[in-house]
Amino acid sequence: MTTLLTRRHLFGPGPSNCYPQATEALGRPVLGHLDPDFITILDSACDSLRTVWGTNNARTLPLSATGSAGMEAAFVNTVSPGNIAVIAVNGLFGERMCEVARRCGAEVIRVDHDWGTPIDTERVLQAHPSPKVIAAVHAETSTGVLSDISELGTGKGDALLIIDAVTSLGGIEVMADEWGIDIGYSGTQKCLGVPPGLSPFTVSERAFDERVKDPRSWYLDIGLLGGYVGAAQGTSRTYHHTAPVAMIASLEAGLRRILDEGLNNVWARHEAAGRALREGLENMGLQLFAQEGSRLPSLTTVRVPDSVDSARVRRHLMEKFSIEIGAGVGRYADSLWRIGTMGPNARPDSVELVLGALEDGLRRSAENP
Amino acid sequence: MTTLLTRRHLFGPGPSNCYPQATEALGRPVLGHLDPDFITILDSACDSLRTVWGTNNARTLPLSATGSAGMEAAFVNTVSPGNIAVIAVNGLFGERMCEVARRCGAEVIRVDHDWGTPIDTERVLQAHPSPKVIAAVHAETSTGVLSDISELGTGKGDALLIIDAVTSLGGIEVMADEWGIDIGYSGTQKCLGVPPGLSPFTVSERAFDERVKDPRSWYLDIGLLGGYVGAAQGTSRTYHHTAPVAMIASLEAGLRRILDEGLNNVWARHEAAGRALREGLENMGLQLFAQEGSRLPSLTTVRVPDSVDSARVRRHLMEKFSIEIGAGVGRYADSLWRIGTMGPNARPDSVELVLGALEDGLRRSAENP
Numbered sequence: 001m002t003t004l005l006t007r008r009h010l011f012g013p014g015p016s017n018c019y020p021q022a023t024e025a026l027g028r029p030v031l032g033h034l035d036p037d038f039i040t041i042l043d044s045a046c047d048s049l050r051t052v053w054g055t056n057n058a059r060t061l062p063l064s065a066t067g068s069a070g071m072e073a074a075f076v077n078t079v080s081p082g083n084i085a086v087i088a089v090n091g092l093f094g095e096r097m098c099e100v101a102r103r104c105g106a107e108v109i110r111v112d113h114d115w116g117t118p119i120d121t122e123r124v125l126q127a128h129p130s131p132k133v134i135a136a137v138h139a140e141t142s143t144g145v146l147s148d149i150s151e152l153g154t155g156k157g158d159a160l161l162i163i164d165a166v167t168s169l170g171g172i173e174v175m176a177d178e179w180g181i182d183i184g185y186s187g188t189q190k191c192l193g194v195p196p197g198l199s200p201f202t203v204s205e206r207a208f209d210e211r212v213k214d215p216r217s218w219y220l221d222i223g224l225l226g227g228y229v230g231a232a233q234g235t236s237r238t239y240h241h242t243a244p245v246a247m248i249a250s251l252e253a254g255l256r257r258i259l260d261e262g263l264n265n266v267w268a269r270h271e272a273a274g275r276a277l278r279e280g281l282e283n284m285g286l287q288l289f290a291q292e293g294s295r296l297p298s299l300t301t302v303r304v305p306d307s308v309d310s311a312r313v314r315r316h317l318m319e320k321f322s323i324e325i326g327a328g329v330g331r332y333a334d335s336l337w338r339i340g341t342m343g344p345n346a347r348p349d350s351v352e353l354v355l356g357a358l359e360d361g362l363r364r365s366a367e368n369p
Numbered sequence: 370m371t372t373l374l375t376r377r378h379l380f381g382p383g384p385s386n387c388y389p390q391a392t393e394a395l396g397r398p399v400l401g402h403l404d405p406d407f408i409t410i411l412d413s414a415c416d417s418l419r420t421v422w423g424t425n426n427a428r429t430l431p432l433s434a435t436g437s438a439g440m441e442a443a444f445v446n447t448v449s450p451g452n453i454a455v456i457a458v459n460g461l462f463g464e465r466m467c468e469v470a471r472r473c474g475a476e477v478i479r480v481d482h483d484w485g486t487p488i489d490t491e492r493v494l495q496a497h498p499s500p501k502v503i504a505a506v507h508a509e510t511s512t513g514v515l516s517d518i519s520e521l522g523t524g525k526g527d528a529l530l531i532i533d534a535v536t537s538l539g540g541i542e543v544m545a546d547e548w549g550i551d552i553g554y555s556g557t558q559k560c561l562g563v564p565p566g567l568s569p570f571t572v573s574e575r576a577f578d579e580r581v582k583d584p585r586s587w588y589l590d591i592g593l594l595g596g597y598v599g600a601a602q603g604t605s606r607t608y609h610h611t612a613p614v615a616m617i618a619s620l621e622a623g624l625r626r627i628l629d630e631g632l633n634n635v636w637a638r639h640e641a642a643g644r645a646l647r648e649g650l651e652n653m654g655l656q657l658f659a660q661e662g663s664r665l666p667s668l669t670t671v672r673v674p675d676s677v678d679s680a681r682v683r684r685h686l687m688e689k690f691s692i693e694i695g696a697g698v699g700r701y702a703d704s705l706w707r708i709g710t711m712g713p714n715a716r717p718d719s720v721e722l723v724l725g726a727l728e729d730g731l732r733r734s735a736e737n738p
Contacts, residue, residue, distance in 0.1 A: 007398045014611060015399050026615060027396035029376045030384050030564050032693045064566070065434035068610035069588045100587045189611055195399050197433070197566055197613030216585045218469045219434065219441045241437035242383060242558055244566030246395060247616065324401045 009345070011354045012326035013141050013299055014167070015189035015196050016342040018254070022194040025253035026246055033243040041252045042243065048255035052192075052263065053165075053184060053202045054175035059226055062188070062251055063199040064244050065219075067166045070185025070199030072100050073220040074135070074162045077203075077211045078183065081105030083132035086159070088119045092142035092329045093164055097135050104216065106132075115332065116301070118294040119147035125155040134159045139168035141190075142329040144290040144301035144338060146172070153180020160207050166190060169200060170258055171270040171298045171342055182207040188247070191270065191298050193343025194254040197247045254343075266346075270297040273346040277339060280355040284362070289336055298342045301328070303335060305362070307369065310334045313361040321357045378714070380723045381695035382510050382668055383536070384558035384565050385711040387623070391563040394622035395615055402612040410621045411612065417624035421561075421632065422534075422553060422571045423544035428595055431557070431620055432568040433613050434588075436535045439554025439568030441469050442589040443504070443531045446572075446580045447552065450474030452501035455528070457488045461511035461698045462533055466504050473585065475501075484701065485670070487663040488516040494524040503528045508537035510559075511698040513659040513670035513707060515541070522549020529576050535559060538569060539627055540639040540667045540711055551576035557616070560639065560667050562712025563623040566616045623712075635715075639666040642715040646708060649724040653731070658705055667715070669708045670697070674731070676738065679703045682730040690726045 010017045031038040050060045063070055075097070079085055085106040087097050090113035098108050109131070111124045119136050134156050138149050146168070153161055160182040165174050169184075171191025176184050182204040189196035203211075203222055215221050219241065227238030258266050274297030278288060281302050289301035304310040310327060311334070317323040328336030339354060341347075379386045400407040419429045432439055444466070448454055454475040456466050459482035467477045478500070480493045488505050503525050507518050515537070522530055529551040534543050538553075540560025545553050551573040558565035572580075572591055584590050588610065596607030627635050643666030647657060650671050658670035673679040679696060680703070686692040697705030708723060710716075 008400055008404065010399065010401055012401055015401060015614060018399055023396055023399075027392055030379065030387055030392075030558075031377055032379055032381055032384060033565070035377065035687075035693065065438060065588065066610050066613060069434060072586065072588045096587070103583070103585050103587055187611065189399075195613065195615035196402070196611045197616050214472070216472050217441065218465075218472055219438045241435050242556065242565045244435060244564065244616075245384060246564035246619075247566050247613075250615075318404075324404065 007322060009321070009323040009350070009353065011339050011341065011345060011350070012324045013338045013340050014187065014342065016193060016340055017344050018195055019193035019257045019344050021257040022250045022254035026195065026250040028249055031245055033245055034239070038245055041249055045248055045252040045255060048252070048259055049200050049202070051259060052170050052174070052255065053200070055177045055202050057176070057202045057204055059203040059208055059222060061201055061225065062248055063201045063220065064241060065199060066196055067185060067187030067199045069220065070187070070201050071097060071164060072217070073199070073201060073222065074183045074185050075101045075104045075106065076215045076217045076220055077222045078133050078160050078162065078207065079104045079106040080212050082107060084109060084128050086111060086124060086127045086131040086134045088124045088136040089113065090117060090119055090143065090145060090147070091115055091137065091140035093137045093140060093166070097164070101135070115143050116145060116289050117291050118145050121148065121151040121155065124152060130157065131159045133162050135162040137164040138174065139165065139172060139296050139298065141167045141299060144296045144299045145294050146296045147294065149181065150179040156180060160210065167296065167299055171266065171346065172296070173267055176202055188251055191342045192251070192254050192258070194251050195247070197244065198251055270341070270346040273341040273348070273351050274298065274300060276348060276351045277341055277355065280351065284359060298340060298346070300339045300341070302337050302339065304337060308362065308365050310337065313365055316361045316364060317357050320360070323354060323357050325354065376691060378690070378692040378719070378722065380708050380710065380714060380719070381693045382707045382709050383556065383711065385562060385709055386713050387564055388562035388626045388713050390626040391619045391623035395564065395619040397618055400614055402614055403608070407614055410618055414617055414621040414624060417621065417628055418569050418571070420628060421539050421543070421624065422569070424546045424571050426545070426571045426573055428572040428577055428591065430570055430594065431617055432570045432589065433610060434568060435565055436554060436556030436568045438589065439556070439570050440466060440533060441586070442568070442570060442591065443552045443554050444470045444473045444475065445584045445586045445589055446591045447502050447529050447531065447576065448473045448475040449581050451476060453478060453497050455480060455493060455496045455500040455503045457493045457505040458482065459486060459488055459512065459514060459516070460484055460506065460509035462506045462509060462535070466533070470504070484512050485514060485658050486660050487514050490517065490520040490524065493521060499526065500528045502531050504531040506533040507543065508534065508541060508665050508667065510536045510668060513665045513668045514663050515665045516663065518550065519548040525549060529579065536665065536668055540635065540715065541665070542636055545571055557620055559709070560711045561620070561623055561627070563620050564616070566613060567620055639710070639715040642710040642717070642720050643667065643669060645717060645720045646710055646724065649720065653728060667709060667711045669710070671706050671708065673704050673706060677731065677734050679706065682734055685730045685733060686726050689729070692723060692726050694723065
């Protein structure tokens with residue numbers, strides 16, 4: 001059982017460690033979900049989310065569930081049975097999009113890519129002449145790959161563009177309006193430096209107008225959610241469900257922390273941390289996995305050397321240093337490590353720590369094969 | 370904007386104030402969702418949930434969303450298009466069940482009751498000879514009414530019994546196994562004294578066996594959730610989504626606090642607080658709303674006197690005493706107050722405080738009509 005003394009360095013694919021401001025806000029006295037003081041906090045969180053999403057969308061809000069529910073909300077509100085969904089798949093989260101869209105009744109057209117490579121915009125845009133939605137992952141958490149989204153927005157035609165920004169929002173540039181994103185979703189526990197539990201979500205006017213009017217989900221129905229938060233500014237709030245007030249206060253404080261530093265500075269800090277980590281790993285003779293030129297600053301994937309037991313090294317890091325790094329996913333479960341430098345961990349000291357610990361783990365592994 | 374000095378007395382229908390232990394746990398350092406120390410916390414929370422639910426169900430877990438998502442999970446996992454759902458409606462949350470079940474494709478048979486009255490078991494059981502599910506609300510948050518669930522369990526036949534225990538779990542006796550509940554859901558922000566954001570959920574073996582095998586929701590699919598939590602004890606955990614680790618740590622601590630006091634003692638404390646509040650309100654000449662003999666200990670509904678402006682009194686309580694009480698719902702929005710004495714507020718001093726404040730508010734209202 002954890003105690004107050006337990007402190008982990010969370011260098012996995014998420015959750016990351018939290019900004020202190022986000023942690024402090026979690027412990028504040030709880031407010032009612034209709035309390036004017038809470039509404040001020042919620043509105044502030046939504047305003048800040050608009051800034052980090054790069055959008056003016058009125059309907060920009062934290063959904064009351066984790067990032068995976070954001071994915072479900074994206075499809076359940078846009079796709080009716082029989083609609084065509086073109087989905088770019090270059091990792092686990094693209095795969096999951098296909099499954100979620102299928103359950104919404106979509107006819108899914110997968111555009112498969114090798115894991116570790118970015119999305120091929122041309123192939124995605126040519127997959128169908130008039131899909132209802134085109135969906136892609138901006139930052140693939142399973143592979144550490146960053147894809148160019150803006151070209152999908154340019155070429156999407158009448159389709160709605162759905163983007164997974166779970167491992168990019170708040171750490172890497174996201175420009176929802178400029179890139180033509182119609183629905184974006186994220187999670188709080190990655191670059192935003194807030195505990196997991198909410199899904200920052202944004203919906204364009206067009207996507208809202210063209211939404212499924214009677215979606216299968218009541219909980220995630222953006223038509224109903226808009227009555228409580230988002231577009232309804234100035235009008236009276238309609239109760240939908242009890243907002244997770246503590247988590248929203250935490251998100252508000254984490255976002256404020258990020259905007260106080262300045263988005264450009266935060267992005268630069270993530271960029272520098274990712275670069276330092278990649279250089280350090282390569283200096284140790286390790287091979288990076290994600291294709292060069294498409295490597296995420298926030299999450300670095302590196303191949304486990306053939307002679308090394310991946311799980312044993314990870315266990316060593318946890319037991320000796322209280323450091324968590326991630327295993328790979330799927331067929332890469334044992335052959336990749338995923339190392340996150342997100343939120344408060346996008347710093348030189350964090351990079352130094354995880355590199356030193358990994359070096360120690362590899363040395364130990366070589367000494368006791 | 371709230372500050373550290375903002376403290377509300379939350380005597381509304383929820384969220385309630387939190388047990389200090391739940392608040393303390395929220396601020397602990399975040400753990401990874403696959404960290405062995407976190408798994409210990411999660412398992413402990415699930416064990417404690419089994420105790421408060423009065424069940425041995427292996428699949429007893431906190432869903433990663435609020436109580437309303439628990440309602441959605443109950444139907445999405447049991448009801449396929451065309452299935453018959455008999456739903457007892459004696460308040461807003463029964464109404465909502467009908468809407469959620471309809472979106473799952475159910476043929477809904479509503480059994481309507483006057484608001485303020487408990488469920489008529491006979492009428493519900495006779496509504497259809499062989500429904501797929503029978504659903505009812507144990508403790509109606511909109512009306513303050515407690516209904517007898519055990520008789521529904523006795524008479525349910527082959528139907529699955531779905532019960533909303535949002536405003537009862539952890540404050541009022543719930544005996545899921547003894548009463549024949551197949552799926553129960555609740556929220557954390559009422560009697561459990563934990564912030565809103567999770568839905569304590571329990572599923573019987575039979576309900577799991579008869580579940581919808583490919584439900585419309587991926588996020589709430591109990592078949593998939595079981596791989597990470599619940600039934601899979603002793604086997605390896607399968608990643609489904611990132612668990613909201615901070616909220617789960619808070620729930621674990623809140624439940625531990627409740628079980629340390631002893632469930633019977635906690636129930637007795639809620640019972641005593643509710644009784645004292647009802648007596649105090651009647652001594653002030655106010656009329657209780659819920660039918661006598663079916664009044665919730667945790668949430669008391671009282672009629673606003675004809676000459677009194679409901680909203681003005683509520684505003685006075687908030688501004689002068691930082692006390693929140695609830696308005697009514699639907700056609701009772703302006704004619705009822707809802708006063709919760711839940712979790713840490715189920716105490717004599719809390720009852721005294723809210724009674725004194727309300728008396729002050731009514732006096733002021735009489736002086737300045």
